[in-house]
Amino acid sequence: MSTRVMLDGNGAASEGLRLAKVRVISAYPITPQSPISEKLADFVVQGKLDAKYIRVESEHSAMCCAIGAQLTGVRAGTATSSVGLALMHEVLGVAAGCRVPIVMPVVNRSLVSPWSLWCDHQDAMAERDGGWMQLYAESAQEVLDLILIAYRTAEDARVQLPAMVCLDGFFLSHMSDAVYVPDQATVDAYLPPYVCHNFHLDPGDPVFINNLTPTVDYTEMRYQQAVAFRQAPEVLMEAMADFKKVFGRDYSMIEAYQCDDAEAVIVTLGSMSGTAKYTVDQLRAQGKKVGVLKITSYRPFPAGQIKQALAKVAVVGVMDRSPGYGAQVAPVATEVRAVLGGKPVQGFIAGLGGRDISPATFTKAFEKLLSQEITADVDWVDVKENALTIREVK
Amino acid sequence: MLTIKSESRGLIAHGVSACAGCGLELAARIILDVLGSNTVIVIPPGCAALFSGYGKETVTKIPGFQGNLESTAAYAAGIKAGFEVQGRGDIQVLGLAGDGATVDIGLQALSGALERGDKILYICYDNEAYMNTGIQGSGSTPLNAWTTTTPGGKSVYRKDMIGIVAAHKIPYAATASVGYVDDFKKKVEKAKAATAEGPAYIHVHAPCPTGWGSKPEHTIEVAKLAVQSLCWPLYEIVNGVNYKITVPVAKPKPVSEYLKLQKRFSGVDAKQVEAMQTAVELDYARLTKK
Ligand SMILES: Cc1ncc(C[n+]2csc(CCOP(=O)(O)OP(=O)(O)O)c2C)c(N)n1
Ligand code: SF4
Numbered sequence: 001m002s003t004r005v006m007l008d009g010n011g012a013a014s015e016g017l018r019l020a021k022v023r024v025i026s027a028y029p030i031t032p033q034s035p036i037s038e039k040l041a042d043f044v045v046q047g048k049l050d051a052k053y054i055r056v057e058s059e060h061s062a063m064c065c066a067i068g069a070q071l072t073g074v075r076a077g078t079a080t081s082s083v084g085l086a087l088m089h090e091v092l093g094v095a096a097g098c099r100v101p102i103v104m105p106v107v108n109r110s111l112v113s114p115w116s117l118w119c120d121h122q123d124a125m126a127e128r129d130g131g132w133m134q135l136y137a138e139s140a141q142e143v144l145d146l147i148l149i150a151y152r153t154a155e156d157a158r159v160q161l162p163a164m165v166c167l168d169g170f171f172l173s174h175m176s177d178a179v180y181v182p183d184q185a186t187v188d189a190y191l192p193p194y195v196c197h198n199f200h201l202d203p204g205d206p207v208f209i210n211n212l213t214p215t216v217d218y219t220e221m222r223y224q225q226a227v228a229f230r231q232a233p234e235v236l237m238e239a240m241a242d243f244k245k246v247f248g249r250d251y252s253m254i255e256a257y258q259c260d261d262a263e264a265v266i267v268t269l270g271s272m273s274g275t276a277k278y279t280v281d282q283l284r285a286q287g288k289k290v291g292v293l294k295i296t297s298y299r300p301f302p303a304g305q306i307k308q309a310l311a312k313v314a315v316v317g318v319m320d321r322s323p324g325y326g327a328q329v330a331p332v333a334t335e336v337r338a339v340l341g342g343k344p345v346q347g348f349i350a351g352l353g354g355r356d357i358s359p360a361t362f363t364k365a366f367e368k369l370l371s372q373e374i375t376a377d378v379d380w381v382d383v384k385e386n387a388l389t390i391r392e393v394k
Numbered sequence: 395m396l397t398i399k400s401e402s403r404g405l406i407a408h409g410v411s412a413c414a415g416c417g418l419e420l421a422a423r424i425i426l427d428v429l430g431s432n433t434v435i436v437i438p439p440g441c442a443a444l445f446s447g448y449g450k451e452t453v454t455k456i457p458g459f460q461g462n463l464e465s466t467a468a469y470a471a472g473i474k475a476g477f478e479v480q481g482r483g484d485i486q487v488l489g490l491a492g493d494g495a496t497v498d499i500g501l502q503a504l505s506g507a508l509e510r511g512d513k514i515l516y517i518c519y520d521n522e523a524y525m526n527t528g529i530q531g532s533g534s535t536p537l538n539a540w541t542t543t544t545p546g547g548k549s550v551y552r553k554d555m556i557g558i559v560a561a562h563k564i565p566y567a568a569t570a571s572v573g574y575v576d577d578f579k580k581k582v583e584k585a586k587a588a589t590a591e592g593p594a595y596i597h598v599h600a601p602c603p604t605g606w607g608s609k610p611e612h613t614i615e616v617a618k619l620a621v622q623s624l625c626w627p628l629y630e631i632v633n634g635v636n637y638k639i640t641v642p643v644a645k646p647k648p649v650s651e652y653l654k655l656q657k658r659f660s661g662v663d664a665k666q667v668e669a670m671q672t673a674v675e676l677d678y679a680r681l682t683k684k
Contacts, residue, residue, distance in 0.1 A: 023479045027473065052475045057506030062467035064461065064503070068472025071459060072480055090462055126466065185659075201473060203432045203485055206457040211446035 016147030096131025118354020415610025573617025607657025
């Protein structure tokens with residue numbers, strides 16, 4: 001049983017954490033994530049969630065509290081965005097290295113400088129190799145569902161890795177949609193209470209966690225994390241298959257939309273995928289054979305699946321919502337290039353600092369691909385012509 | 395594998411790789427003796443991290459977590475919350491952090507926990523500098539002391555950490571010294587009891603022969619002299635308002651006597667000593683009026 005409720009992405013994230021029955025919450029407000037912190041506080045006060053709410057003084061402490069609580073054997077929840085995520089950076093590594101399977105909604109927002117309150121993926125991309133799984137949602141429904149799927153995967157004994165469920169600031173966090181909210185009993189059946197399979201703190205069974213580790217063990221402990229990542233896709237796919245059985249909604253690590261006969265495909269993450277699909281429909285109506293490949297699981301990166309899905313596609317583009325300074329192309333494009341070997345892959349950058357990635361932007365990108373004008377350089381596809389004179393100091 | 399030939403008496407192993415005469419080592423043993431085994435310890439980097447152990451070996455018989463330099467209090471708060479929601483709120487959660495990890499980089503997380511009333515016990519061992527990284531100055535380094543980042547002697551007064559803590563009006567706060575073990579033990583007991591209500595904080599003066607240039611066999615003497623010269627008064631504060639001197643000093647020894655056992659003050663001239671003397675006397679007078 002589920003009820004259909006109007007929820008924005010933040011509301012869906014809060015419902016996800018509530019249904020996962022987190023027992024300790026430590027969250028610090030930051031636009032556009034603040035409503036998650038507030039909603040969780042409401043749930044606790046209203047008795048809808050049996051948890052302790054720790055009103056922390058920073059994101060750094062929020063993550064530390066969550067780690068500490070989980071180390072005693074309970075699910076802990078927090079959420080953040082942008083500079084909040086950056087402030088957590090040091091301790092995100094602790095959660096990953098100590099194999100504490102926290103699931104955290106990350107409401108994607110640009111990093112400074114310059115200040116921006118709006119969406120792009122620079123915050124999460126800066127953490128992409130830090131040992132956290134990263135799932136990207138396309139809709140509010142996906143936010144809720146991916147949180148439950150992420151818990152199932154993160155807590156599995158074969159994985160034991162923390163996970164971010166990324167949702168685009170404002171585009172998802174503040175946009176209302178009709179969301180199916182499952183009932184607690186069904187969620188409980190899908191997501192049983194947390195069982196810690198790892199070191200934990202208990203005076204009855206003392207162990208010291210996270211002490212100085214000599215070179216003879218360090219590499220091996222890092223390797224254990226790598227193996228966990230290798231095992232994660234299988235577990236994630238199991239969790240998604242089970243999810244379909246229980247809730248009826250279909251998830252996969254990648255979603256290929258109109259890719260079968262496509263001549264040109266653009267790879268996407270997050271909310272832009274909806275716009276991309278819409279654009280594909282428009283262009284298909286004009287007889288242009290285009291498609292979209294949405295990546296839901298960016299970490300673990302589904303290299304094999306991407307390779308297979310794009311095997312027959314002549315020209316591929318990747319729309320990155322982060323700049324990838326100093327690199328050949330931005331982060332997602334870098335990896336897709338590596339997967340596709342010699343095939344030309346056009347890197348596009350768009351949608352920084354909250355700029356909408358509109359159908360017009362996608363159309364421009366598709367046209368470039370269809371005309372086979374691949375450039376080695378990344379294409380800042382939505383940059384204005386007077387870019388270099390904006391706020392110029394003379 | 396090591397074969398254990400004799401069990402250590404307390405909750406800390408006999409062999410700890412602290413320097414000879416380390417005040418912190420003594421403090422740690424005293425603290426765990428009083429708290430007992432139903433305790434979880436959080437330690438940041440710093441010399442106290444020696445008590446986390448190395449590799450597969452640990453030094454404590456209680457569970458512990460080595461966190462980050464700035465977040466001992468936040469980890470402790472999370473751990474306490476985790477136990478509380480499981481009906482195990484009786485487990486004592488102890489944060490044991492150096493002056494750098496407390497007075498400087500960790501001040502924010504500590505202040506947050508104190509303000510929220512998290513039921514944790516936080517003990518700062520004050521060796522008056524960053525010792526583990528090689529004797530750099532901290533906010534708790536006293537006036538005129540030499541460190542590698544105050545090579546000409548520290549030109550400003552130390553931070554009044556206990557004053558900052560008291561301003562949070564927590565149930566129990568105290569200064570302590572490894573030179574006054576009975577006083578210290580009593581305070582740990584009181585602090586432990588106070589955590590039933592809210593946070594408790596102890597700031598224990600722990601001489602560091604390595605960083606201070608004192609002789610290892612002088613640690614206790616140096617610690618006692620700090621108290622007797624009014625450089626480290628011993629008192630407790632209940633609810634942030636009720637101050638009580640626990641080791642009154644009727645006839646204070648001159649500051650110079652305390653300084654001369656330590657190399658870190660060797661560059662200090664007579665005028666500076668006089669200024670230090672005046673400052674500690676004023677501080678003590680103010681304290682006794684509170
Ligand atoms: C964020 C961060 N910055 C710097 C360090 C390096 N560091 C490790 S221990 C330490 C000094 C700790 O000093 P204190 O807390 O006074 O403890 P002590 O070494 O004196 O025992 C520093 C700066 C660190 N671990 N983390
Ligand atoms: S440097 Fe000082 S505080 Fe650190 S172990 Fe040695 S004596 Fe103790």
